[in-house]
Amino acid sequence: MKYLAPALLLWCLVSLSNAQCFFKPLPPGDQTHCQDDVDMTWHPLGSHWRNSKCMDCDCSSCCAAYYIPTQFPSDCVSVFDPTACEYIVHKKNDPSEICPIYSAVG
Numbered sequence: 001m002k003y004l005a006p007a008l009l010l011w012c013l014v015s016l017s018n019a020q021c022f023f024k025p026l027p028p029g030d031q032t033h034c035q036d037d038v039d040m041t042w043h044p045l046g047s048h049w050r051n052s053k054c055m056d057c058d059c060s061s062c063c064a065a066y067y068i069p070t071q072f073p074s075d076c077v078s079v080f081d082p083t084a085c086e087y088i089v090h091k092k093n094d095p096s097e098i099c100p101i102y103s104a105v106g
Contacts, residue, residue, distance in 0.1 A: 020064035020106050034059035054085035067106035072099050 033042045038051045048058050055062040065085045069078045072089045076099035079088050091097040
């Protein structure tokens with residue numbers, strides 16, 4: 001019984017985490033900048049940026065800047081727009097008709 005409360009708490013926290021994030025340790029020392037691992041660009045400590053893979057980053061972590069639709073009508077298709085960093089869900093036979101998204105992850 002004494003393990004039930006911590007187990008329940010951990011189970012709840014899992015649902016709050018974002019699987020599309022990763023953390024990167026900063027090397028020790030007197031750094032003033034860090035490098036984006038994707039674009040190889042340099043950024044001042046404490047800054048935030050979006051890289052070319054649609055990841056919102058700072059010097060210690062990056063997270064996906066978009067949600068991935070997981071449930072939508074079967075006559076629709078999900079297409080990623082890398083310029084807008086978002087998925088567009090539209091009718092398979094008519095890209096101008098946007099479909100509803102019932103659930104998404106990210």
